[in-house]
Amino acid sequence: MSWTEGRRRPICKKVMFAPEEWERAERLRQALMKESLRAAIAYRRWGEYARERLLYPVVEMPRVVLASDPEVFKSELHQIGTNVNQMARVANMSGAVTPAQLDELRRQLDRITELMEGMERAKEEMEARGGERA
Structure with a gap:
């Protein structure tokens, strides 16, 4: 009679770890076990933890940290926005816009574009680093 007969899980796979890999895997399991009583009970044995992580992987969202505040x-x-609103109010009240006001509005809109481009660059840099602070 084979040891697999009558077992609910007759397939056995062996996994080899380097010492540092094993330390990391065990730290992850221990951290999960500390989070909840259910996990502490369910993952007392390493095989239960490994099976669940393989069959039901957890998609972990990276922590996003912008390069700038x-x-x-x-x-x-x-x-x-306050400046633009004030200019719009003056224009609505007077019914006219001076060339100087239009120039100021263009400067404010250019500044918004610069800020948005800076945010986009910060986002791209953050994504390139995997969401971690430089």
Whole structure:
């Protein structure tokens, strides 16, 4: 009689780890076990943990950290928005827009474009680094 007969899981696979790989795998299992009682019970044996991670992988979202402080972008955009709103109010009240006001509006819109391009560059740099701070 074979050891596989009558077993619910008759397929056995052996996995080899380098010492540092094993330490990392065990740290991940221990961290998960600390998170919840269910995990602590379910993953007492390493095979249960490995089977579940292989069959039901967890998609972990990388932590996103912008290269620059988002509050700086928010503050500058708020300031520009306030300026544009004030110019629009004056234009609506007077019924006319001076060339100087149009030039200022263009400068404010150019600044918005610069900020948006800076945010895009920061996002691309962050994605290239895998979402981690430089």
